[in-house]
Amino acid sequence: MEDTLDTAVATVAGPVTVEVELRVNGQVRRLQLDSRTTLLDTLRERLGLTGTKKGCDRGQCGACTVHVGDRLALSCLTLAARVSGQAVTTIEGLAEDGQLHPVQQALLDQDGLQCGFCTPGQAMAATRLIAAGHAGSEEKIRDHMSGNLCRCGAYSYIVAAVKAAAAELDPEGQAR
Amino acid sequence: MKPFTLTAPLDVPDALDQFRAGSAYLAGGTTLVDLMKLEVLTPGHVLDISLLPMHGIRPEDGGVYIGALERMSDVAEHELITAAYPVLSQALTASASPQLRDMATIGGNLLQRTRCGYFRDPAVACNKRVPGSGCPAIEGANRMHAILGTSDACVATHPSDLAVALVALDASVELIGDGGPRRVPLAGFYRLPGAEPHLETDLRAGELVAGVAIPALPAARRSVYVKVRDRQSYEFALTSAAVAVAVSDGVIAEARVAAGGVGTRPWRLPAVERALAGAPMRQEAFEAAVAHAADGARPLSQNGFKAALLRRTIIRALMTLAA
Numbered sequence: 444m445e446d447t448l449d450t451a452v453a454t455v456a457g458p459v460t461v462e463v464e465l466r467v468n469g470q471v472r473r474l475q476l477d478s479r480t481t482l483l484d485t486l487r488e489r490l491g492l493t494g495t496k497k498g499c500d501r502g503q504c505g506a507c508t509v510h511v512g513d514r515l516a517l518s519c520l521t522l523a524a525r526v527s528g529q530a531v532t533t534i535e536g537l538a539e540d541g542q543l544h545p546v547q548q549a550l551l552d553q554d555g556l557q558c559g560f561c562t563p564g565q566a567m568a569a570t571r572l573i574a575a576g577h578a579g580s581e582e583k584i585r586d587h588m589s590g591n592l593c594r595c596g597a598y599s600y601i602v603a604a605v606k607a608a609a610a611e612l613d614p615e616g617q618a619r
Numbered sequence: 620m621k622p623f624t625l626t627a628p629l630d631v632p633d634a635l636d637q638f639r640a641g642s643a644y645l646a647g648g649t650t651l652v653d654l655m656k657l658e659v660l661t662p663g664h665v666l667d668i669s670l671l672p673m674h675g676i677r678p679e680d681g682g683v684y685i686g687a688l689e690r691m692s693d694v695a696e697h698e699l700i701t702a703a704y705p706v707l708s709q710a711l712t713a714s715a716s717p718q719l720r721d722m723a724t725i726g727g728n729l730l731q732r733t734r735c736g737y738f739r740d741p742a743v744a745c746n747k748r749v750p751g752s753g754c755p756a757i758e759g760a761n762r763m764h765a766i767l768g769t770s771d772a773c774v775a776t777h778p779s780d781l782a783v784a785l786v787a788l789d790a791s792v793e794l795i796g797d798g799g800p801r802r803v804p805l806a807g808f809y810r811l812p813g814a815e816p817h818l819e820t821d822l823r824a825g826e827l828v829a830g831v832a833i834p835a836l837p838a839a840r841r842s843v844y845v846k847v848r849d850r851q852s853y854e855f856a857l858t859s860a861a862v863a864v865a866v867s868d869g870v871i872a873e874a875r876v877a878a879g880g881v882g883t884r885p886w887r888l889p890a891v892e893r894a895l896a897g898a899p900m901r902q903e904a905f906e907a908a909v910a911h912a913a914d915g916a917r918p919l920s921q922n923g924f925k926a927a928l929l930r931r932t933i934i935r936a937l938m939t940l941a942a
Contacts, residue, residue: 453641453664458622478665479620481652502653505718514690514721520652521722524625525645525667568717589852590716 468536483518494534505591508564534563546608555604557595578609627667638825647723681835687726706842710784713846726828733775746772747816762921768883773816783879787861790833796826809884838865845936856880862936905937
């Protein structure tokens with residue numbers, strides 16, 4: 444790598460391997476990855492965490508949404524090496540002690556899904572918006588869920604689920 | 620994606636030292652990784668700049684300074700922004716999706732690339748991507764394209780909402796390169812496409828965007844960002860308007876007006892500002908003032924509607940401020 448950087452123009456002959464330390468759902472994994480590998484492909488293909496879905500793979504549909512720290516991230520537009528050392532939470536990390544997260548339970552209770560492909564991303568976006576206090580109205584919920592597409596069109600039930608989960612998780616936020 | 624080496628410099632001198640032709644700086648990644656996947660951009664070396672000390676939102680000379688690595692979502696909700704510069708907060712919140720706003724940085728937002736479909740497709744010609752190859756948009760799918768500031772070489776729209784608000788506020792961008800830091804007005808930072816649409820800004824090779832400085836502007840307390848688009852959320856602007864007014868006894872003392880979705884760069888409208896100054900804060904005055912908003916426009920085959928829509932967008936913004 445140093446040799447490359449010493450030349451006047453940055454070019455590489457072939458794939459470059461990088462060492463990455465991923466902290467996913469509280470577990471630390473050290474991996475050797477091609478520098479091009481996205482967090483999405485790493486989760487699915489290397490760590491076996493297939494709950495995070497590959498929809499468009501170009502940052503437009505939201506199916507691959509995870510948390511990096513307490514923020515949302517589109518894992519398809521995130522290089523795995525870019526989040527080395529940072530805490531990543533996927534849909535597999537939401538439930539605690541075998542109990543579904545209130546957002547997951549609300550999505551079930553409110554029929555917030557048909558095929559379920561977009562659901563992991565919807566759940567990750569919903570937990571973030573509730574934590575940030577954006578669940579105060581249906582309009583705000585819709586706006587803050589707009590990065591997650593649902594081809595089954597379960598939107599009204601998804602909004603109902605977010606409302607229900609917010610009422611449980613952040614009763615004060617409802618009035619904001 | 621083409622292969623690349625990846626480094627993460629810890630300070631600015633190290634970053635500048637590592638940068639060479641074929642390098643690219645990576646911040647939030649929402650533009651760069653996207654365009655690398657499409658192979659519109661093919662850097663051989665990616666410099667992850669997320670560890671550089673370019674964070675923080677702080678008061679400066681009565682205004683505010685925003686570090687380039689601050690995220691869009693954090694800036695939108697910051698206490699120094701929401702009350703003093705609602706237009707900024709609204710422009711940010713109207714941008715992209717919650718996911719992208721959580722990832723994308725302020726510096727990256729200002730350097731994001733056009734959404735022109737021909738630019739984003741390496742299989743077709745594009746003067747911005749391959750200088751001299753041609754512009755299929757001029758005779759092609761151009762409904763989203765610009766009507767102001769275009770040239771025979773390029774009609775691509777500048778996509779940033781944030782930049783429109785910042786131009787209305789006379790913000791400057793702080794750049795840092797081998798020659799040290801310098802500040803330039805954001806309005807002049809963006810170039811018109813002319814015959815060289817691949818040159819989009821006055822950024823020098825290797826230079827970094829370090830932050831954005833927004834001057835004190837009392838009028839900005841009464842400001843708004845109106846964005847008209849095909850969907851209510853998560854869509855680029857057909858037209859947009861960033862408007863701020865200082866009103867005294869029902870008369871406009873000062874007005875700031877900039878437009879998005881219509882220009883090859885964020886488009887300030889000084890003629891509209893002059894027409895508003897001294898006018899009453901009423902709809903008839905707004906309608907008279909925006910009459911010349913789209914003067915000089917060169918509509919394309921599919922975007923002729925943008926001139927009238929722009930005038931109405933500015934009126935809507937002013938009516939919102941009058942209410």
